[in-house]
Amino acid sequence: MTISSNNKLHLAGTPAELAALVRAVRVSSGMTQAEAAAFCGVSAPFLGGLEAGKPTAQLGLVLKVCRELGIRIVADLPEPDLDVALAPERKPRSGGKP
Secondary structure (H helix, E strand, O other), X not given: OOOOOOOOOOOOOOHHHHHHHHHHHHHHOOOOHHHHHHXXXXXXXXXXHHHOOOOOXXXXXXXXXXXXXXXXXXXXXXXXXXXHHHOOOOOOOOOOOO
């Protein structure tokens, strides 16, 4: 299956708004939730929850679904000249996973 891309930008500031975008892309591609879940490498219940606007959906999997469906996540930073490369890297917690 091929997911086509367009150049329209849509604001997704809430789980419900992102859910609507994911659902719209999936439906426009002609896939069922089960087909899209398999295509994206996630479970059908996960995709169903994402499309329902579940606020606690795992971020890594949300980004994976978006990437596989051709949805690009773009950050509109409050400071246009902000150099994100200057942000310090997060140090691992002691006793936690590396």
